[in-house]
Amino acid sequence: MTTEPDKNEGEVKVLNFLEEIIEADLKSGKHKSILTRFPPEPNGYLHIGHAKSICLNFGLAQKYGGKTNLRFDDTNPVKEDTEYVDSIKDDIRWLGFQWAEELYASDYFEQLYDWAMVLIKKGLAYVDDQTQEEIRQTRGTVTEAGKNSPYRNRSVEENIDLFTRMRAGEFKDGERVLRAKLDMAHPNMLMRDPILYRIIHAHHHRTGDKWCIYPMYDYAHGQSDSIENITHSICTLEFDVHRPLYDWFIEKLEIFPSHQYEFARLNLTYTVMSKRKLLELVKNNFVSGWDDPRMPTICGLRRRGYTPEAIRMFAEKVGVAKRDNVIDLSLLEWCIREDLNKRANRYMAVLNPLKVVITSYPDDKVEMMDAVNNPEDAAAGTRKVPFSKVIYIERDDFMENPPKKYFRLAPGQEVRLRYAYFITCTEVIKDANGEVVELRCTHDPASQGGNSPDGRKVQGTIHWVSAQHAVEADVRLFDRLFTEPHMGDIPEGEDYKSYLNPDSLKTVKAYLEPALAAIPKEEKVQFERIGYFWQDYDSTAAKLIFNRIVTLKDTWAKMNK
C-alpha cells in the first residue's frame, strides 16, 4: 500500500470560530503567543458543561503553543469554600490538563482597590449611599431609562474619603457601594452605573478578615485577565452583554487589552446543568453527593465509568458556536463506548441472575476456560475463567415462550455459553407464583471452548458465571441507574423528589457492603467505584458492560415493541 504522507487524506481541516480568531491574531502579529484562562467560582463542583469550557480553553492554548491559567473567581466570600477549590483542581487534572499558573482573583484585591481609586480620581466612580432597594428602583427597566443617584456628583475628595472608610470597616453591610459613573439611560442595563464594590463583613476562604469590601464580577474579571496578560478570555454567551463594560474598565484604566469572546454553553438532553439545582440535590440528600453516579458532575461521570478521553472526545464532537444548542445524551454515551471498546478488557458479569444446572456435567468438576481479554486488541491476552455444574446466566437470556427471532436460551433450544459449551435447555423449574427460578440443561462435551467439531452453528451466545466461584452482589444497582431518570430529567419548576428514587442509596449500601466484605482488601477500591459483580470484576470491565447493557436494553425493547 502506498501512502502519501503529505496528503493527509480524509482529514478535513475544520476550524471553529475561535480558532479562526486566534490564527488571525497570530498571523497579524497582534499576539506572539496566546494565553487563556479557566475561571471557575469555587462555589460548587465542576460538571460536564465546565468540561466543555476546560477542553476549549486548555485545548486552544495547547493547539497554538500557548498556556492556560487556572484562576478562581473568588470575589464573593459568602458563597465560596476551599472544598470546592480542591475538587475543581482534582477534576481538571483528572481530565488531563495542566494549568500554567494557579491564581485567585483575591490575589488582586489590592491592585483592584488601587484602580478603583484611579477611577474615583478621574471622576469615573462614586460612592452611593442609596439602599439596595433604592438602587434597584432607580435603575429603570429594559424599556425605561434609570434616574441618577442624588450622590452621583459628590466631589472626588469626598469619594476618596468615603471609599477609604468603606475599606476601613466604618460602615455596615449594604450601607454604601462604589459605582461607576456611566449613563443611567444606557440601553444596556449593565452600563447604568454598575456597582464596583459592596461591603460584606464575612470571612473569605483565602484573605480571611482582611477585607470587608469585595469587588463585583464585572469589576474584577476583565482586570484580572489584564493583569495576567490573557489574550483570549473565552466565556459563555450570557456574558456577551458584559463585554462593553469589560472593555470600558480596560480602556479607562489604560491596561493590557485582554479581549472577551463568547461561545454557547453546553446543554444536554435529560440533564440538569444548573449549579443551583445540583447543589439542592446534594443538600437535600436526593443523591449521595456531588460524585453520585447519576450526577452530571465530572466526578459523578468518573464514578459512572466515564474516562477523561471520552469526555475530551465529547467536547471535541459537540463543537463550538454561538447558537443555543441541546446535545443528545446519546452522543456522550457513544463517546464512552467508542473509547472503552478499543481498550477495555472484557469480563463476564451477570446482573440479573437465573440459576442453571447442567445435569450432564460432573458434580465436582471445575474447568478453567480460556477467555479472550479484549477482542479488539490481541495484545491484551487471555485469562482463565472457572466453569462448573451450576452457573448463573442473565435472566434476559432466557425466554419460556420466545418470539420468532429470539436466538438465546429457550426450552429445547441450544445456545453457546461463551468460551465454554453448547447447552440445551431441558427443563424449566418455577416457584409457586409461576416465576422461573431455575433451568436444567444438558451440555455437549465435544463443544468445549465454544466450538463443535461437527461444525453445527448455534445462533446465540450468552455469558455466564460459575455459581460456586461467584461473588454475590446487588444486581439492582445497575438497574436503578438506568431506569431512574438519567442525571435527573427535571422539568423547570418540578419537585426533584419525584424524579429520583430515594431508596437507591439504601439499596446500594445494603447490598454493596456484604459484597465488599467478600473481596480481597486490595481490590476494594476498584470494586467500590463500579458497583457489582459476580466474579471476574474489574473497574474497566464494569464500564464496558455498563454501557453495553444500555445498548442491549435498547435493542431488546425495540424487538418487542
Added chain:
RNA sequence: UGACCUAUGGUGUAAUGGUAGCACAACAGAUUUUGGUUCUGUUUGUCUAGGUUCGAAUCCUGGUAGGUCAACCA
C-alpha cells in the same frame, strides 16, 4: 414593547459568493464466540419575504422564532 446575540436534516456542526459535507440518532444489509464491535448502504436540512448578483446557506432590507440582560451572584 429597549439593547445585544442567534437561526443549515431528529440533534449538533462544516461550507466565508460557485457540487449543501461530517458526526450522533434512525432505518436496511453483510460479518460476528454475546442482537456488541466492524463494514456497506438509505432517509431526512439552508426560518420567511424581498433585494444585490451570471450565481446566495453565505451579502443587504423587512418580518418571524429562540436566547441574554433590570443581584450589593458569577
